[in-house]
Amino acid sequence: MSRPSDHIDVAPPREDPDVVQPKLGPLGWLRWAWRQLTSMRTALFLLLLLAIAAVPGSLFPQRGADPNGVTKYFSDNPQLAPVLDKFQLFDVYTSFWFSAIYLLLFASLIGCIIPRTAHHFRALRARPPKTPVRLTRMSAFQARILPAELRADAPNPIESARQVLRRSRYRVSLYQDARSTSVSAERGYLRETGNLVFHIALLGVLVAVGIGGGFGYTGQKVVVVGQSFVNSLPSYNSFNPGRFFSDGSLEPFSIRVNSLDVAYETKNPNAKGTPLDYTAKVTTTGPGDTSSDSTIKVNEPLAIGGTNVYLLGNGYAPTITVRDPKGKVVFNDSVPFIAEDAQLTSLGWVKVPDGLREQVGMIGFFYPTVGKSATAAGALTSTFPGLNDPVLSLNVYAGDLGVDSGVPQSVYSLNTDKMSQLAGPGTKTKALQLKPGQTVELPSGLGTISMGDVKRYASLDVHHDPAQGWVLLFAILILGGLLTSLFVPRRRIWVKAVENPDGSLTLEYAGLARGEDPNLLAAVTAVADEHTALLTRTPTN
Amino acid sequence: MTETLSQLSTVFIYVAMGFYAAAFIAFALDLARRGARATAEEAAVVPSAVARRAEVAQPVGATAARMSASGGGAEAPPATPPSSALGRLSSRISTRLEDDVMNGAASSASIKWAFGLTIVGWGFHLIATVLRGIAADRVPWANMWEFSMTGTLVIVGVFLVANLKWDIKYLGTFIIGLVLVLQGIALLRYYVPVVPLQPALQSYWLVIHIIVAVLGTAFFALGFALSGLQLLQYRRERQVEESRPQQFKFLATLPSAVALENLAYRINIVGFIAWTFTLIAGAIWAEKAWGRYWGWDTKEVWTFIIWVIYAGYIHARATRGWRGSRSAWLAIIGFAAVLFNFGVVNVFFHGLHAYSGLGS
Numbered sequence: 001m002s003r004p005s006d007h008i009d010v011a012p013p014r015e016d017p018d019v020v021q022p023k024l025g026p027l028g029w030l031r032w033a034w035r036q037l038t039s040m041r042t043a044l045f046l047l048l049l050l051a052i053a054a055v056p057g058s059l060f061p062q063r064g065a066d067p068n069g070v071t072k073y074f075s076d077n078p079q080l081a082p083v084l085d086k087f088q089l090f091d092v093y094t095s096f097w098f099s100a101i102y103l104l105l106f107a108s109l110i111g112c113i114i115p116r117t118a119h120h121f122r123a124l125r126a127r128p129p130k131t132p133v134r135l136t137r138m139s140a141f142q143a144r145i146l147p148a149e150l151r152a153d154a155p156n157p158i159e160s161a162r163q164v165l166r167r168s169r170y171r172v173s174l175y176q177d178a179r180s181t182s183v184s185a186e187r188g189y190l191r192e193t194g195n196l197v198f199h200i201a202l203l204g205v206l207v208a209v210g211i212g213g214g215f216g217y218t219g220q221k222v223v224v225v226g227q228s229f230v231n232s233l234p235s236y237n238s239f240n241p242g243r244f245f246s247d248g249s250l251e252p253f254s255i256r257v258n259s260l261d262v263a264y265e266t267k268n269p270n271a272k273g274t275p276l277d278y279t280a281k282v283t284t285t286g287p288g289d290t291s292s293d294s295t296i297k298v299n300e301p302l303a304i305g306g307t308n309v310y311l312l313g314n315g316y317a318p319t320i321t322v323r324d325p326k327g328k329v330v331f332n333d334s335v336p337f338i339a340e341d342a343q344l345t346s347l348g349w350v351k352v353p354d355g356l357r358e359q360v361g362m363i364g365f366f367y368p369t370v371g372k373s374a375t376a377a378g379a380l381t382s383t384f385p386g387l388n389d390p391v392l393s394l395n396v397y398a399g400d401l402g403v404d405s406g407v408p409q410s411v412y413s414l415n416t417d418k419m420s421q422l423a424g425p426g427t428k429t430k431a432l433q434l435k436p437g438q439t440v441e442l443p444s445g446l447g448t449i450s451m452g453d454v455k456r457y458a459s460l461d462v463h464h465d466p467a468q469g470w471v472l473l474f475a476i477l478i479l480g481g482l483l484t485s486l487f488v489p490r491r492r493i494w495v496k497a498v499e500n501p502d503g504s505l506t507l508e509y510a511g512l513a514r515g516e517d518p519n520l521l522a523a524v525t526a527v528a529d530e531h532t533a534l535l536t537r538t539p540t541n
Numbered sequence: 542m543t544e545t546l547s548q549l550s551t552v553f554i555y556v557a558m559g560f561y562a563a564a565f566i567a568f569a570l571d572l573a574r575r576g577a578r579a580t581a582e583e584a585a586v587v588p589s590a591v592a593r594r595a596e597v598a599q600p601v602g603a604t605a606a607r608m609s610a611s612g613g614g615a616e617a618p619p620a621t622p623p624s625s626a627l628g629r630l631s632s633r634i635s636t637r638l639e640d641d642v643m644n645g646a647a648s649s650a651s652i653k654w655a656f657g658l659t660i661v662g663w664g665f666h667l668i669a670t671v672l673r674g675i676a677a678d679r680v681p682w683a684n685m686w687e688f689s690m691t692g693t694l695v696i697v698g699v700f701l702v703a704n705l706k707w708d709i710k711y712l713g714t715f716i717i718g719l720v721l722v723l724q725g726i727a728l729l730r731y732y733v734p735v736v737p738l739q740p741a742l743q744s745y746w747l748v749i750h751i752i753v754a755v756l757g758t759a760f761f762a763l764g765f766a767l768s769g770l771q772l773l774q775y776r777r778e779r780q781v782e783e784s785r786p787q788q789f790k791f792l793a794t795l796p797s798a799v800a801l802e803n804l805a806y807r808i809n810i811v812g813f814i815a816w817t818f819t820l821i822a823g824a825i826w827a828e829k830a831w832g833r834y835w836g837w838d839t840k841e842v843w844t845f846i847i848w849v850i851y852a853g854y855i856h857a858r859a860t861r862g863w864r865g866s867r868s869a870w871l872a873i874i875g876f877a878a879v880l881f882n883f884g885v886v887n888v889f890f891h892g893l894h895a896y897s898g899l900g901s
Contacts, residue, residue, distance in 0.1 A: 054846050061891070312832055478817065
């Protein structure tokens with residue numbers, strides 16, 4: 001059956017202590033290694049190893065799934081983290097040891113399915129095998145006797161057995177020897193087909209995932225309501241290209257976020273502030289000159305060509321205006337603040353490099369509905385994610401922002417090494433507090449700062465995976481292959497007619513299951529019954 | 542209204558658990574009675590169940606049936622049925638896993654009571670779950686409390702339905718015991734009031750992905766109980782062979798280790814198919830909700846691990862030297878991983894599947 005030699009359906013090798021194994025040459029060793037790799041036992045071992053190897057990825061934060069977690073782990077465990085990192089425990093699923101296991105597993109799989117596919121193709125075209133001499137040995141066996149007096153009226157027993165089996169969709173073949181004639185029948189080739197489809201589709205998933213990851217990309221972009229985003233490399237906040245990514249695969253389109261509607265639970269006392277709905281209304285332009293309005297929701301991404309745009313986050317962007325002492329505007333922008341908790345207490349950074357006496361940086365908290373913190377005395381917190389009573393509180397620094405050094409800087413951080421704090425905890429001046437429409441003086445007579453309206457922003461994920469459809473197709477084939485390979489019974493049935501000296505005929509029915517087949521005996525009995533009925537039907541005359 | 546209904550739902554859960562507890566006692570009594578009967582049979586030098594099985598396993602073809610011209614019949618020995626339609630049915634019954642060989646046990650009074658109590662308990666359990674769904678105005682499986690409620694409901698449901706096909710009432714003690722423990726933990730640790738669905742959960746995939754996962758879990762639970770019994774039975778069979786004393790007498794009234802293994806396998810592969818579907822459906826949903834179909838989120842990792850363990854189990858069944866006890870251990874480890882994935886990963890591991898509703 002061209003299975004690995006330790007498959008349960010393959011006869012165990014005969015042990016003969018007198019046989020001296022020949023010495024193996026290099027080719028012999030290679031063949032031996034290949035046999036080991038493609039054996040059932042190795043496949044099983046690798047499967048279990050794969051399961052164990054996947055565990056650490058759930059114990060340690062992974063760079064792919066949780067990069068912030070990795071950063072935090074490094075700062076919490078400065079001694080241990082670099083050691084773990086050496087063993088790639090923060091990149092388990094791309095690590096050399098995890099890759100080695102699944103690549104070996106797939107090598108073993110390929111080594112198994114190639115000969116099996118070839119064998120199956122031959123079996124599909126071959127006749128069912130010759131009837132065994134002693135059917136009584138089969139696991140399911142029945143015998144019936146057709147008495148001599150009934151034989152005269154009965155149709156040809158073997159021919160009618162052939163019909164019975166054909167009707168049950170068996171492939172049949174007739175055989176004859178000195179004492180008997182027989183039908184050999186086999187069904188359920190679909191079982192092996194399904195099994196092969198399942199395993200080949202697994203391979204297909206692996207390849208498609210690889211191709212998709214290699215040629216695809218993901219990018220994140222924060223878009224304040226009213227602003228637009230153009231799908232080009234410089235406009236992304238963060239961008240993860242695949243290994244074979246080229247700029248050409250960025251489809252030329254732009255998205256304008258017209259509005260972001262958010263609904264929060266207000267009635268249920270157990271769920272106050274739980275988000276109920278996020279809906280971004282957008283206008284997309286391109287590829288080409290086409291322009292259309294559409295919406296993006298959490299479970300309803302927007303598809304533009306082969307690229308999907310997801311709404312994965314949102315927050316507030318208070319509009320901040322900074323003026324110099326003469327009243328000249330030196331900074332005016334809606335600054336996205338990043339949510340820190342479920343009530344959208346948000347953290348943000350404002351940098352004013354030019355126009356003031358010194359460079360000014362600010363770290364601020366934004367509270368959409370301000371309230372007293374229950375945990376820290378005197379501290380503020382947000383008590384509801386909606387904009388009921390917004391307050392902005394800012395710590396002010398002056399000095400060198402470090403933006404002139406040419407080193408690219410994140411807008412979501414502020415390096416205060418070369419700055420001195422002018423306002424906020426630790427200084428004499430209290431942190432600046434602002435409500436929409438208010439203006440306050442910056443410390444040291446640097447100028448003034450005003451807070452305008454508070455806008456929302458949408459955090460959009462742009463994802464392109466050229467092989468995603470293939471992954472789905474192979475996944476469906478996996479499921480289909482699995483169903484047929486586990487539920488279609490593959491069985492052989494033989495019907496043999498043996499002449500008796502008294503002129504009667506002994507009909508033997510035997511079945512052999514290939515793979516799990518709990519209904520084999522029932523199937524053999526059914527064939528025998530149907531055949532009996534056919535042979536003994538009283539002729540209508 | 543929501544509050545009242547969900548409180549009512551919790552009351553019904555308590556009622557259901559009361560019935561389950563009574564059923565558990567009755568199932569346990571049945572096991573004890575089986576043990577007593579097995580001991581009595583031994584004393585009376587009645588051929589042991591193993592011997593009886595061996596007898597039945599004799600090839601039926603030793604004497605062939607003689608056909609007669611009665612419109613399609615055969616003078617049959619007992620195992621060969623008289624007419625074709627009836628014959629197929631009765632032969633199917635006779636090939637049912639051996640349980641009916643030992644039919645005496647299936648009709649003891651305590652097991653009838655146990656099964657009846659389970660059905661009544663399940664009725665209350667169903668009402669409780671439906672009430673919770675009505676209270677929340679959605680499917681009742683969106684947080685740990687609701688998963689537990691629906692999960693145990695499906696486990697008992699699958700157990701009841703499986704009994705239509707196979708007589709596996711003897712698993713009652715294990716299944717109802719497991720359900721009582723799970724639901725008890727849920728009552729103590731997982732209860733949360735009804736809250737609305739967050740946007741990421743607002744999808745029809747919530748209905749499909751979770752219910753199939755729960756179904757898979759239920760089949761794995763049955764398979765787990767059977768594999769556990771298989772190991773015990775295997776041990777007992779060896780003890781009988783070697784004429785050593787045996788501990789669990791009730792095992793003598795249960796099917797052989799091989800029969801238990803075959804049944805466990807058939808049930809576990811149904812679970813495996815459901816699990817495969819869960820993985821695929823989860824990936825499709827993840828693509829819609831999170832922007833990628835696979836991202837090695839902790840829950841994804843454990844779902845994958847469970848899938849691989851059961852894939853290993855299926856391979857082990859087909860590997861010489863691994864069929865039998867070794868593969869049974871894999872099924873047990875697989876179900877342990879399922880419980881871990883639910884009880885530990887959901888609550889203690891960081892990840893996107895943070896839907897326990899327990900707060901952080």
